Amino acid sequence: MKHSRTQYASALVESLQGAPAAERRNRARRFFSILVRNGDWRELPAILRHAERLSRVRAGVRTVEVKSSASLSPAVRTEIKTLMGPRALITESVEPQLLAGLTMLIDQDVFVDASAASRIRHLFPRRAPANSL
Numbered sequence: 001m002k003h004s005r006t007q008y009a010s011a012l013v014e015s016l017q018g019a020p021a022a023e024r025r026n027r028a029r030r031f032f033s034i035l036v037r038n039g040d041w042r043e044l045p046a047i048l049r050h051a052e053r054l055s056r057v058r059a060g061v062r063t064v065e066v067k068s069s070a071s072l073s074p075a076v077r078t079e080i081k082t083l084m085g086p087r088a089l090i091t092e093s094v095e096p097q098l099l100a101g102l103t104m105l106i107d108q109d110v111f112v113d114a115s116a117a118s119r120i121r122h123l124f125p126r127r128a129p130a131n132s133l
Contacts, residue, residue: 013051060085060087062107063108065104069100070094072092072102101115103115
């Protein structure tokens with residue numbers, strides 16, 4: 001790989017930022033031709049993920065994936081929005097196997113696990129059976 005994914009992503013975001021739509025298409029085509037020429041075109045999905053994240057960070061937008069054991073109450077939803085800021089993109093899903101509580105993945109980087117399932121796993125770790133020696 002001639003350049004890192006992060007370098008490619010940063011170059012892509014910089015080149016597209018502020019350009020008119022028609023010019024962005026041309027720049028994107030040139031970017032892809034550079035990837036092909038450098039033999040790095042297989043990295044395009046990862047580069048685009050990095051570029052998307054970089055664009056969100058520069059725009060001050062946070063992504064928050066919330067998984068909870070039951071639907072969030074309005075009070076909890078409001079508290080999460082307050083903590084994450086007005087520009088947060090929050091997605092919610094219900095996962096009963098959490099038993100109680102919730103997990104949050106913030107900006108695909110920080111994982112917060114406040115679920116009952118994780119607490120039970122920490123209290124009662126799985127051990128190998130005594131006769132497995």
